[in-house]
Amino acid sequence: MSSAVTQKSLSAPAIRAMKGAAPIVCLTAYTTPMARLLDGHVDLMLVGDSVGMVLYGFDSTLPVTLEMMIAHGAAVVRGARRACVVVDMPFGSYQESPAQAFRNAARVMKETGAAAVKLEGGAEMAETVRFLALRGVPVLGHVGLMPQSVNALGGFSARGRSVAEGERIALDAEAIAAAGAFAIVVEGTIEAVARAVTARIAVPTIGIGASPACDGQILVTEDMLGLPVGFTPKFVKRYAELAVDIEAAAARYAGDVRARRFPGPEHCYGLARTA
Ligand code: KIV
Numbered sequence: 638m639s640s641a642v643t644q645k646s647l648s649a650p651a652i653r654a655m656k657g658a659a660p661i662v663c664l665t666a667y668t669t670p671m672a673r674l675l676d677g678h679v680d681l682m683l684v685g686d687s688v689g690m691v692l693y694g695f696d697s698t699l700p701v702t703l704e705m706m707i708a709h710g711a712a713v714v715r716g717a718r719r720a721c722v723v724v725d726m727p728f729g730s731y732q733e734s735p736a737q738a739f740r741n742a743a744r745v746m747k748e749t750g751a752a753a754v755k756l757e758g759g760a761e762m763a764e765t766v767r768f769l770a771l772r773g774v775p776v777l778g779h780v781g782l783m784p785q786s787v788n789a790l791g792g793f794s795a796r797g798r799s800v801a802e803g804e805r806i807a808l809d810a811e812a813i814a815a816a817g818a819f820a821i822v823v824e825g826t827i828e829a830v831a832r833a834v835t836a837r838i839a840v841p842t843i844g845i846g847a848s849p850a851c852d853g854q855i856l857v858t859e860d861m862l863g864l865p866v867g868f869t870p871k872f873v874k875r876y877a878e879l880a881v882d883i884e885a886a887a888a889r890y891a892g893d894v895r896a897r898r899f900p901g902p903e904h905c906y907g908l909a910r911t912a
Contacts, residue, residue: 661853672716759809782825
């Protein structure tokens with residue numbers, strides 16, 4: 638009998654049960670190698686539609702397709718053993734009706750093997766969240782700054798800075814939590830709003846640009862690694878400067894090739910050995 642320990646991945650209910658316990662650690666991932674590197678360190682890996690801006694060079698997340706999310710979702714699931722993998726539903730794949738959302742979420746779950754999906758929206762999406770949750774699709778909500786609404790909001794600036802807008806975010810989070818979301822991302826808001834939301838809902842809040850008052854934190858991994866696509870938001874802490882390292886490595890490689898220092902003898906194949 639094998640003595641190997643089978644690693645069990647964290648489920649959506651396991652993440653929900655972390656409310657009020659240790660902070661929930663989350664990062665984005667879009668590829669198998671990155672998922673392998675992050676898996677031992679995070680509780681939840683989000684295959685965010687930020688992939689469109691980070692890897693494809695789009696100005697917003699709006700052009701991202703369901704096919705792109707499925708391809709990246711499946712790649713991340715292949716690299717994850719322990720973390721709960723959640724795949725973003727892209728713009729236009731769920732807003733039309735609960736039936737449309739279920740049809741597309743079911744494809745994501747079947748074709749990626751992910752544990753859950755994420756969708757943006759407040760009270761107006763509560764019926765859809767309930768429809769999915771009751772039919773076997775765990776949903777991570779997303780309130781506050783919602784990047785898929787960039788055209789309606791007029792930009793990516795922080796939300797909830799007025800009392801009325803802060804209360805609106807709290808009501809949105811309450812509606813999504815009551816509808817059955819297992820956790821809610823709270824993006825781009827002030828600490829007082831994040832604190833109120835976290836106190837008022839029974840499921841964990843995962844903050845991004847939303848202060849330490851949340852039950853967990855998430856960042857876009859490339860931002861955290863200093864591999865920026867231009868502008869770095871105020872709320873990002875950089876834990877590495879990979880863009881600098883990559884440029885320096887490319888410059889060294891170019892210098893070696895031009896000076897014929899690379900490849901060296903140790904990089905070249907020799908004759909086949911004869912017995
Ligand atoms: O798309 C994404 O990466 C996200 C996170 C930033 C929360 O939604």
